[in-house]
Amino acid sequence: MPLVSLNGVTKSYTTPDGGTVVAVDDVSLDIDAGDVYGIIGYSGAGKSTLVRLINALEPATSGSIVVDGVDITRLRERELRQVRSGIGMIFQQFNLFSSKNVKANIAYPLKLAGWSKADIDERVAELLAFVGLSDKAKAYPEQLSGGQKQRVGIARALATRPAILLADEATSALDPQTTHEVLSLLKRVNEEQGVTIVVITHEMDVIQTIATKVAVMENGRVIEKGDVFNVFSDP
Numbered sequence: 001m002p003l004v005s006l007n008g009v010t011k012s013y014t015t016p017d018g019g020t021v022v023a024v025d026d027v028s029l030d031i032d033a034g035d036v037y038g039i040i041g042y043s044g045a046g047k048s049t050l051v052r053l054i055n056a057l058e059p060a061t062s063g064s065i066v067v068d069g070v071d072i073t074r075l076r077e078r079e080l081r082q083v084r085s086g087i088g089m090i091f092q093q094f095n096l097f098s099s100k101n102v103k104a105n106i107a108y109p110l111k112l113a114g115w116s117k118a119d120i121d122e123r124v125a126e127l128l129a130f131v132g133l134s135d136k137a138k139a140y141p142e143q144l145s146g147g148q149k150q151r152v153g154i155a156r157a158l159a160t161r162p163a164i165l166l167a168d169e170a171t172s173a174l175d176p177q178t179t180h181e182v183l184s185l186l187k188r189v190n191e192e193q194g195v196t197i198v199v200i201t202h203e204m205d206v207i208q209t210i211a212t213k214v215a216v217m218e219n220g221r222v223i224e225k226g227d228v229f230n231v232f233s234d235p
């Protein structure tokens with residue numbers, strides 16, 4: 001059974017002038033445990049909407065979304081919070097708390113989840129070592145480079161040991177060298193920690209560097225999907 005399965009998922013928005021925008025249009029795709037699954041498309045293709053649907057931040061208009069065997073389109077808010085706790089997210093602009101140091105940023109989701117101070121200290125130390133920032137625990141985000149900020153973002157997203165990591169344009173604000181470093185780290189997250197990764201991007205390079213499977217989105221639809229090698233092998 002796939003870890004995430006979308007079946008005929010459509011998401012429409014009503015605009016202030018009474019019109020309708022179909023942001024995601026009859027999308028079906030399966031993400032298996034262990035995949036690094038790329039979703040590529042131009043701006044406006046529906047990628048961010050798809051991420052918000054998978055993360056249960058917005059309800060689908062129709063279709064079903066099954067995460068780890070549970071149809072999340074049928075859940076209440078309380079149960080949705082449970083689903084969301086199994087999904088980590090990283091963002092283009094990193095979304096770190098500027099008033100908290102690195103350690104406090106990474107500890108934040110653990111505090112919310114009610115972990116003890118001793119367990120938090122141990123987990124944060126482990127995560128800092130994994131992302132190579134053990135010497136930056138006391139630093140504030142503004143004192144870090146873009147690549148370092150994203151490594152903190154990755155550590156925070158992984159803190160509660162989610163099965164899935166959603167990366168929404170996670171390298172779009174980074175230069176090519178730093179992009180490469182962050183993608184290498186994501187590959188280690190996938191290979192060493194067994195986390196399933198969904199990579200949203202408008203950059204073909206990112207897909208070819210890290211993804212094993214890909215869905216190509218255009219105007220809300222998936223126009224092609226499959227193994228990266230097969231999808232991009234056409235002349």
Ligand code: ADP
Binds near residue numbers: 043044048
């Ligand atoms: P990107 O395309 O880089 O992901 P955004 O997600 O910010 O950028 O916006 C994509 C498009 O979606 C834009 O045309 C924007 O106007 C529209 N959009 C995003 N959020 C909303 C919203 N809450 N209401 C109306 N339009 C929105």
Ligand code: ADP
Binds near residue numbers: 042
């Ligand atoms: P992408 O992430 O690929 O840039 P989006 O999912 O942001 O695409 O947007 C897909 C389409 O849905 C766009 O036409 C955008 O304007 C529209 N859209 C996104 N969010 C909203 C919203 N909250 N209200 C109205 N339209 C939206």
